[in-house]
Amino acid sequence: MIHHIIYQTVFLVFLYQLNCQPLTRQCERNAYFLSIVNDIFGPKNCILTDKEIQSLLKNNEINEKFLIFGNDKLKDKMCKLGCKYTELCLYIMYYIKYDMVNKNNIQYNALWLFKVIVHRMLSIYYYTIGFTTNGIWYTSITINALVEKKISPENINFEFIEIMFDFCMQSFCQNNLQYPPKRHNNYPDLDTIKEISTQLKLYSNYPVEFNKIYQYEDVSNVYSFFWDNNDGYKTFIPPKELFPSYDEYHIAQTYITVCTYWKTDYFKLWIYTDAIKRNLLLVTYYYLAQHSICLINFFLNAFDPVVFLDLFKIPLNTITEIGVFSSELFIKPFYDYANDMKNDKIINQQTLMMYTTKVRGSFNILANNFKISNIKNTDIINNNSSKNPLKYSDVKELLLSYDSNLQKYFENVKRGMAPVDFVVLKIFKASNEKL
Incomplete structure (x- = not known):
């Protein structure tokens, strides 16, 4: 059959x-x-x-x-x-x-x-x-x-x-x-x-x-963005100010490989688009980690569930869009992060710390591929936060800026890949089976 x-x-x-x-x-x-x-x-x-x-x-x-x-x-x-x-x-x-x-x-x-x-x-x-x-x-x-x-x-x-x-x-x-x-x-x-x-x-x-x-x-037309993008892989590199030590080698090599071999093996495209996805997830996990680290420090002295949920859900729409576009929305660990945020599963400082540890781990795995500094456990707690509590307005402004920066990078990736998305690429990849 x-x-x-x-x-x-x-x-x-x-x-x-x-x-x-x-x-x-x-x-x-x-x-x-x-x-x-x-x-x-x-x-x-x-x-x-x-x-x-x-x-x-x-x-x-x-x-x-x-x-x-x-x-x-x-x-x-x-x-x-x-x-x-x-x-x-x-x-x-x-x-x-x-x-x-x-x-x-x-x-x-x-x-x-x-x-x-x-x-x-x-x-x-x-x-x-x-x-x-x-x-x-x-x-x-x-x-x-x-x-x-x-x-x-x-x-x-x-x-x-x-x-x-x-x-x-x-x-x-x-x-x-x-x-x-x-x-x-x-x-x-x-x-x-x-x-x-x-x-x-x-x-x-x-x-x-x-x-x-x-x-x-x-x-x-899954090759359209590859053929028409004069900047090649550089379109998908995260902002240098975000990751000064970012190593372009991996995405550059996958791009060169596809340039060299695509005419004899059309499915080589996937290794390049997969590298693009890893860049997108790298930036996404970075901002999610920074988002939750900020909240940990803001609620270091007292945890207010109502205020917390209001702030915690700020990036929900953006990460949902990214999950849909990248086809990661219902694949672990992306699914867990979106689901925890959507369904109010983070309810106190302890669960927030567990969430942050997981997001930090996802970022660090990708960061190692690009020779980016890890987020260490010691980077999470700012001892000054308990002595000099952060203001709600300042925290919200910072979290909104994280979301805005993530959205800008995401829009850049979408423009660079248009009209292709990772849903059609998933269908494309899945067809590469032995008939």
């Missing part, structure tokens, strides 16, 4: 669940997808009855752990759809190789068409947070690179076509494709590719409701 092609994990479903919203962003997406799911397969292939859809919609509304692909019928059909998408990508790659590269005739109009078609495939998986085959990603990145003239035709690794063909043949043997895939000496022409794309509602005459999903086409 190849149901591993499309799957969801609980923490990814949580990625878009923000605070105090009756219907979260992903919950709304789930509901919309279910409302048009039968349209994807056509009236002759309806997979869910109205009663089943209503049941799933209700479950989605009340169950925060709801999984789109938890339903066996839907999971099976989406698996088959993924196989069909991969087969179409196989034919597109045939066309690029035998009608363009071998004939030395790169047809940019056809490439733009292919780009739209494949990006629409991937936008469905981004919309539902589902994972698909690496053949689709390979096709998409190859097309993007050709369209943007980042790769020469002779650099394309067409050996991947055989892997895609073998996968499609396996899919046929497992009844996930109706017919065996065509060989390269009998591949469909451009008109037939358009016809197949139309049948799959990826080209012309698809329901207008699909536009709400297809609006995310550009997000799947």
Whole structure:
């Protein structure tokens, strides 16, 4: 069985669940997808009855752990759809190789068409947070690179076509494709590719409701920020005044590695984006640690729970946004820090100290990678705080400045990676499995 092609994990479903919203962003997406799911397969292939859809919609509304692909019928059909998408990508790659590269005739109009078609495939998986085959990603990145003239035709690794063909043949043997895939000496022409794309509602005459999903086409161009960023990795370096001893070596080397090898291994991008994420988490944990250290010293003599919670929650919205963007929101230890803040789990000086120790530990682990000075245990308590208590107004102003500085760095990272986020990168990475 190849149901591993499309799957969801609980923490990814949580990625878009923000605070105090009756219907979260992903919950709304789930509901919309279910409302048009039968349209994807056509009236002759309806997979869910109205009663089943209503049941799933209700479950989605009340169950925060709801999984789109938890339903066996839907999971099976989406698996088959993924196989069909991969087969179409196989034919597109045939066309690029035998009608363009071998004939030395790169047809940019056809490439733009292919780009739209494949990006629409991937936008469905981004919309539902589902994972698909690496053949689709390979096709998409190859097309993007050709369209943007980042790769020469002779650099394309067409050996991947055989892997895609073998996968499609396996899919046929497992009844996930109706017919065996065509060989390269009998591949469909451009008109037939358009016809197949139309049948799959990826080209012309698809329901207008699909536009709400297809609006995310550009997000799947995961190399766009890498190709277009003239400053390279320097965009993502934390402010020098924050970490004077910051060592650029790690992120610089990952960037150079991707520059050198991406044309032969598209998945090299992940080591660079993972380095970017570590920079973002480094800054996040630093400000969280400084935030809680400030509170420890402010409440050194007396702990006021009401005042404390008001101050403690100052960065909650920012770290939630960072957690969503980085896909870390429901992964430890990030989950614990956000959850403790959101659900009022820090209730006294003792629990605050435990929280601070954990955050400090997370920062120190990352700091070691970048040769940054650790936050030591002796850095936490300021002995002057008990003798000269801090003023509430000064503390709040300082905590707000921490939050503002963190938000500025986060916005810089988002701009540098736009339109890509770590949700689509997680989907991209997960597809790099042996088919």
